[in-house]
Amino acid sequence: MKKLLLLTLVLTLNVMALTPEAEKGKLAISACLACHNAELTPAKAPPFYGVQNKYKQAFSEKQMFILAISDWAKNPTIENSLMKRPIKKLGLMPAMPLPDDMLAQIGAYLYEEDFEPPCTHWANDLKKASGSQSQGKGMGRGKGQGGKGHGKGMGQGGNHDAMIRMKYNQLCK
Ligand code: HEC
Numbered sequence: 001m002k003k004l005l006l007l008t009l010v011l012t013l014n015v016m017a018l019t020p021e022a023e024k025g026k027l028a029i030s031a032c033l034a035c036h037n038a039e040l041t042p043a044k045a046p047p048f049y050g051v052q053n054k055y056k057q058a059f060s061e062k063q064m065f066i067l068a069i070s071d072w073a074k075n076p077t078i079e080n081s082l083m084k085r086p087i088k089k090l091g092l093m094p095a096m097p098l099p100d101d102m103l104a105q106i107g108a109y110l111y112e113e114d115f116e117p118p119c120t121h122w123a124n125d126l127k128k129a130s131g132s133q134s135q136g137k138g139m140g141r142g143k144g145q146g147g148k149g150h151g152k153g154m155g156q157g158g159n160h161d162a163m164i165r166m167k168y169n170q171l172c173k
Pocket of ligand 1: 029031032033034035036044045046051069072073076080081082083084086087090091092093094096098106
């Protein structure tokens, strides 16, 4: 039991403390927050909470993660994108060719920070999903139905909305 407490404590401290590199990134990232501010309505870019998730899934190793973020910022292309959905909604991100060391710091910060769940952003997404497209509802429920074969696009949209709703209910209420 004591061990468990200690482990929890160590993990917690670990999550909170940023490396000096990431501390610099935390300042430099203001250049990105003009768009990646999770509170903006309407959104101008996906919040870093989701970006971090996506990139950690693809690049769990820190140096690879940092490289991927730097490469992306210097040269965003559809082929290199891991987040196709935001491109459809918001267009491709413009290049942000900052100096390499600054991009590495930003990458380190994006890797280390424990971002707040983007509740405003999710709430807006859910409002849109239930309002404008009548698709939204049917799809959310019809997971079983649309699972195979027809309506792949719809099925995915429904899963996406359902996933956001689940995360919103879990983390924002
Ligand atoms: C002018 C607005 C704007 C600025 C400034 C901006 N971004 Fe973005 N970013 C976007 C948009 C829009 C998307 C979603 C579309 C896309 O992926 O291209 C995006 C997506 C991303 C993604 C996900 C890319 C993918 O699809 O795999 C990363 C990573 C990212 N931005 C990093 C950054 C970093 C780092 C900075 C600062 C150096 C930055 N952005 C500055 C608008 C911006």
